Amino acid sequence: MIIIINGSRNAGKTTTATLLSQQLPFTAYIRIDALREFIRCEDLETSIPINLENAVFLTKNFVKRKYNVVLEYCLRKVDHSYLLKNLKPLGVDIFTVTLLPSRSLALSHRGRVLSQDDRKRIREQYNSRS
Numbered sequence: 001m002i003i004i005i006n007g008s009r010n011a012g013k014t015t016t017a018t019l020l021s022q023q024l025p026f027t028a029y030i031r032i033d034a035l036r037e038f039i040r041c042e043d044l045e046t047s048i049p050i051n052l053e054n055a056v057f058l059t060k061n062f063v064k065r066k067y068n069v070v071l072e073y074c075l076r077k078v079d080h081s082y083l084l085k086n087l088k089p090l091g092v093d094i095f096t097v098t099l100l101p102s103r104s105l106a107l108s109h110r111g112r113v114l115s116q117d118d119r120k121r122i123r124e125q126y127n128s129r130s
Contacts, residue, residue, distance in 0.1 A: 001092055002059060004083060005072040007099030008125040009118050010110065016099060017072035024070070028062040030055055032073035052079055056086045063090050074125075 001024075005017045014031065021029035035051040036042075042050070051073075059069045071083070080096065087094055103126045107119060114122075 001068045002063070002087055002090075002094045003068070003070045004075070004080070004094065004096040005070065005099065006075045006080065006096060007101075009074060009122050010107070010112060010114060011099040011101055012110075013072045013074070013099055016097070017070050021070045024068050026066065027068040027070060028058075029070045030058055030062075030072070032071060048079065049082075052082055056083065059087060060090060063092055 003020065005013045005020070007013050017029055017031070021027045032051050032055045035054045036044075036047050038054075039047050039050060055071060055073075059071065062069050073079070075083070084094065103122070107114070107122055
């Protein structure tokens with residue numbers, strides 16, 4: 001089984017994915033944003049396709065070894081489509097959960113100090129849903 005946790009910045013993806021991966025037996029947790037650490041020399045837009053490709057590779061490796069996989073990332077529609085296209089051939093159940101707290105909650109400081117960039121990106125993500 002593969003579970004994709006999606007949502008805006010500060011929506012609770014990491015908390016949800018961590019708790020879920022701790023409750024499911026034999027589960028690997030892939031925090032796609034952490035894959036960017038390997039290529040900090042690249043800007044965000046350049047790194048996104050590389051990070052997604054690496055997430056697919058890791059997921060295939062874990063599924064082959066009979067792990068459940070929880071993937072967590074702030075996905076655009078095109079990113080989600082890419083994951084589904086490349087993971088469906090594995091023949092396991094794939095579930096997507098999108099966390100969508102209110103805009104005011106996403107912009108609040110809930111155990112995390114938001115940078116100006118975080119606040120800007122959250123506003124952009126919520127405006128694009130209108």
